[in-house]
Amino acid sequence: MLAGVEGKDVLGILDLLRDFDVWVGGGWGIDALIGQQTRDHRDLDLMYRQEQEPGILDALTAAGFTEILNWRPIRFVHAHEDSREIDLHPLVFQPDGSARQASxxxxxxxxxxxxxxxxxxxxxxxxxxxxxxxxxxFHQGYEPSERDRHDMAQLRQAFGIHTHF
Structure with missing residues (x-):
């Protein structure tokens, strides 16, 4: 696979953040559902409990990650000098277990x-x-990239799920 974030990197980041509630989304999230890596990944999308942000940031900073993009409260990105990037998405949980993310x-x-x-x-x-x-x-309302088309094709093939492209 091309440089970026590989499976071992995802597991290492999840280990780093093991004390926090995080969920893999984006391309790696789709590959997790499929059960294998189907393409290269330039970053790792992580959703997390917003109230855990200070601890998550402390752990990432201690591991050498620095913030390179700030679109709070929607999302922000941290990168490591070795080219790993994490796209972080804060979630506010509701009493029923659902969550909301700013848009x-x-x-x-x-x-x-x-x-x-x-x-x-x-x-x-x-x-x-x-x-x-x-x-x-999450793959609605915008013009899809080739990566998006690939990811949706993977979901259709694996789960028979309907996608809009």
Whole structure:
């Protein structure tokens, strides 16, 4: 695979953040659902409990990551000098187990149903990730890249799930 974030990197970052509630999303989240790496990944998308942000940032800073993009409260990115990048998405959980993430439209947050927090497999290890349905939800409303088309094709093939492209 090309340089970027590989399976061992994902597992290392999850180990680093083992004391926190995090879920793998994006391309790695889809590969976790599939159970194998299907393409190269330039970053790792992680969703996390917003109230745990100070501890997560302390752990990442101690491991040599620095912030390179700040779009809070929607998302922010931390990078390591070895080219690993983590795209972090803060979630505010509701009493029913669902969560909300801020969006560019303040009155229309991203919604995470309680049942979208599932598990998948990366390099033979079970990891927390987002459901196939949640992945499809996030791949709507914009012009898809080739990576997006690849990822949705993987979900259609593995789960028979409907995607809009």
């Amino acid at each position: 560019l439209q303040p009155d229309k947050p991203f919604v995470y149903p309680a049942d979208c927090f599932v598990t998948g497999v990366i390099d033979g290890r079970q990891v927390p990730c987002l459901s196939a349905e949640q992945q499809v939800y």
